[in-house]
Amino acid sequence: xxxxxxxxxxxxxxxxxxxxxxxxxxxxxxxxxxxxxxxxxxxxxxxxxxxxxxxxxxxxxxxxxxxxxxxxxxxxxxxxxxxxxxxxxxxxxxxxxxxxxxxxxxxxxxxxxxxxxxxxxxxxxxxxxxxxxxxxxxxxxxxxxx
Amino acid sequence: xxxxxxxxxxxxxxxxxxxxxxxxxxxxxxxxxxxxxxxxxxxxxxxxxxxxxxxxxxxxxxxxxxxxxxxxxxxxxxxxxxxxxxxxxxxxxxxxxxxxxxxxxxxxxxxxxxxxxxxxxxxxxxxxxxxxxxxxxxxxxxxxxxxxxxxxxxxxxxxxxxxxxxxxxxxxxxxxxxxxxxxxxxxxxxxxxxxxxxxxxxxxxxxxxxxxxxxxxxxxxxxxxxxxxxxxxxxxxxxxxxxxxxxxxxxxxxxxxxxxxxxxxxxxxxxxxxxxxxxxxxxxxxxxxxxxxxxxxxxxxxxxxxxxxxxxxxxxxxxxxxxxxxxxxxxxxxxxxxxxxxxxxxxxxxxxxxxxxxxxxxxxxxxxxxxxxxxxxxxxxxxxxxxxxxxxxxxxxxxxxxxxxxxxxxxxxxxxxxxxxxxxxxxxxxxxxxxxxxxxxxxxxxxxxxxxxxxxxxxxxxxxxxxxxxxxxxxxxxxxxxxxxxxxxxxxxxxxxxxxxxxxxxxxxxxxxxxxxxxxxxxxxxxxxxxxxxxxxxxxxxxxxxxxxxxxxxxxxxxxxxxxxxxxxxxxxxxxxxxxxxxxxxxxxxxxxxxxxxxxxxxxxxxxxxxxxxxxxxxxxxxxxxxxxxxxxxxxxxxxxxx
Numbered sequence: 001x002x003x004x005x006x007x008x009x010x011x012x013x014x015x016x017x018x019x020x021x022x023x024x025x026x027x028x029x030x031x032x033x034x035x036x037x038x039x040x041x042x043x044x045x046x047x048x049x050x051x052x053x054x055x056x057x058x059x060x061x062x063x064x065x066x067x068x069x070x071x072x073x074x075x076x077x078x079x080x081x082x083x084x085x086x087x088x089x090x091x092x093x094x095x096x097x098x099x100x101x102x103x104x105x106x107x108x109x110x111x112x113x114x115x116x117x118x119x120x121x122x123x124x125x126x127x128x129x130x131x132x133x134x135x136x137x138x139x140x141x142x143x144x145x146x
Numbered sequence: 147x148x149x150x151x152x153x154x155x156x157x158x159x160x161x162x163x164x165x166x167x168x169x170x171x172x173x174x175x176x177x178x179x180x181x182x183x184x185x186x187x188x189x190x191x192x193x194x195x196x197x198x199x200x201x202x203x204x205x206x207x208x209x210x211x212x213x214x215x216x217x218x219x220x221x222x223x224x225x226x227x228x229x230x231x232x233x234x235x236x237x238x239x240x241x242x243x244x245x246x247x248x249x250x251x252x253x254x255x256x257x258x259x260x261x262x263x264x265x266x267x268x269x270x271x272x273x274x275x276x277x278x279x280x281x282x283x284x285x286x287x288x289x290x291x292x293x294x295x296x297x298x299x300x301x302x303x304x305x306x307x308x309x310x311x312x313x314x315x316x317x318x319x320x321x322x323x324x325x326x327x328x329x330x331x332x333x334x335x336x337x338x339x340x341x342x343x344x345x346x347x348x349x350x351x352x353x354x355x356x357x358x359x360x361x362x363x364x365x366x367x368x369x370x371x372x373x374x375x376x377x378x379x380x381x382x383x384x385x386x387x388x389x390x391x392x393x394x395x396x397x398x399x400x401x402x403x404x405x406x407x408x409x410x411x412x413x414x415x416x417x418x419x420x421x422x423x424x425x426x427x428x429x430x431x432x433x434x435x436x437x438x439x440x441x442x443x444x445x446x447x448x449x450x451x452x453x454x455x456x457x458x459x460x461x462x463x464x465x466x467x468x469x470x471x472x473x474x475x476x477x478x479x480x481x482x483x484x485x486x487x488x489x490x491x492x493x494x495x496x497x498x499x500x501x502x503x504x505x506x507x508x509x510x511x512x513x514x515x516x517x518x519x520x521x522x523x524x525x526x527x528x529x530x531x532x533x534x535x536x537x538x539x540x541x542x543x544x545x546x547x548x549x550x551x552x553x554x555x556x557x558x559x560x561x562x563x564x565x566x567x568x569x570x571x572x573x574x575x576x577x578x579x580x581x582x583x584x585x586x587x588x589x590x591x592x593x594x595x596x597x598x599x600x601x602x603x604x605x606x607x608x609x610x611x612x613x614x615x616x617x618x619x620x621x622x623x624x625x626x627x628x629x630x631x632x633x634x635x636x637x638x639x640x641x642x643x644x645x646x647x648x649x650x651x652x653x654x655x656x657x658x659x660x661x662x663x664x665x666x667x668x669x670x671x672x673x674x675x676x677x678x679x680x681x682x683x684x685x686x687x688x689x690x691x692x693x694x695x696x697x698x699x700x701x702x703x704x705x706x707x708x709x710x711x712x713x714x715x716x717x718x719x720x721x722x723x724x725x726x727x728x729x730x731x732x733x734x735x736x737x738x739x740x741x742x743x744x745x746x747x748x749x750x751x752x753x754x755x756x757x758x759x760x761x762x763x764x765x766x767x768x769x770x771x772x773x774x775x776x777x778x779x780x781x782x783x784x785x786x787x788x789x
Contacts, residue, residue: 014573090569113575115583
């Protein structure tokens, strides 16, 4: 079984560390690549189609290019328009959640305040998408608010 | 006697009267019938009316001077039938229409014409006072029969009478005897002249003493001066105004009285209307003006002067004068607007600034319309002081932009509260949870205690931020109010609080609750905060009990809560048996961040009840608190019922 390729775009170093540790902690077969903002994310994704991951975790509040803009850019790119994008943000504002779904996000995950919760959330999403990936239901939008 | 008086009076009367009198005679001796009739006499009025100047040596024929066919036709009819005719004609003079009453009477071998203007014509009345000139001799030549005189007197539209003075022992005039009165008086007073004649003026109308008529007449008789007065008389309960001219003649006075009741009424009406208008202008802070564009003259109403801070008529009424009041920057605007209006005759509506007499800057609004009369162009308009409105408007604009700024601030605050403040807090909690997990068993009890303190502090901060966010968001709900069953609201809230209620072994009782119009999640928050509040401030050793009561009251029946008078309200009471609070905090309790209890004793952010108040207010309701220390608290919520 191939490793699930995950791309995390988040400007906060601590959060990236939490994420990496939590992902490691749930002991699933994943491969994590980390980037700092929307711009570096787009550069990475556009430089080589081989870079296209199975799942992107996208923070919203980032410098240079924020999560909203990055999401739009992803959906504008033909070979990325079906890419699974999970929003991963501190914001619990209804407005932000709605906006990301309008712009084509698949899942919205609010950054939790305990490490255990984070592990639980990641496990749920990664596992779910694991099955999703294998069953090849790529075209369906999967809306989930956690 | 009567007839001789009439003869004597005639000459005086015919030229003094308001009636045009013309006498035309057949040239055939002793015969009325003739091909033509020669003018034998015309008084000044008649000469004016028929545009003739009588020359004693020149006999004009009737056909030559009477331009009006109707008059000649009627004259023929009178001649054929031998009866008097009386009819009205409309005469056009200088583009104005006048209504005349014409009487044609056969007198001897001639026709007597009497023309009376039906609407009093004050201009010709003045002319009739002019010196008589060369006609005097002509009149003397005229043989006037008694019948003719009386006819003329009776056909006159004035009351004519002749009075003889009555003296007392001291030689003062104490009354006048009415020797003659024409039938006009009889028409007004509904009495025959013969009955009036022979009475004294005080016998006939006793009030003549009180109203000063006797005094005026006596003075006129003694001094020989002509007198003129206007007095009110009451005949048959009807008020009649008479303007009387009294002229001394021989040993008596001739009185010409004209009925001016109608004019008086108009005058009074006009007076009232003018007063009303003037009052209305003063109250409404408006003035009116009429501007004669050809003459550059403006007529202002009194209040225009007052609007500019002057007394009525204090400045001259030239158009240019207005311009001197204007704010220098508005002169061109006003000038060009008037110019434009003058050219196109369009309605003008203009706001400009003026300086009043006391150099106060005021805003004025004029609305004017143009019209043409007798070849001149006029503009009539109103001028209104709109300073308050203009200032109010700009104040409103300032308030609006302040409000916009406040809203922007609030939005920024929401963003900060929902993201920026949460971010570091979440990290603290995250690190604490990792520390807790990774160092489990390795920490001393004291360190575990510190860690727990950090945990509870950051939990408190989180709920504080969330409550603050909830408070600021009460007003910005995009959702439309819907029918909400408060029983469902209570059920949901009790489910959420179930664990706590069980832990406390609390008892919550409620009557059946109504359906209201509102936002479901906000009403749930309201119930949760109120019930949560009661569960928080329980009294030790007593089973917590919360009772929820519901009833309906009419707004004006309730002395509390500042409710609207004609609206029905749902009254919800949340009554607990907790620790209560001191009465003096009843209002303070709803203030933001107001805490009545130390936070070590009871947890809470101090925002719960503020949120309640905001929610109730945004539902057009009212919330009140009643409490007594150690005896429990009671919160009353009023919400408008469904219509």
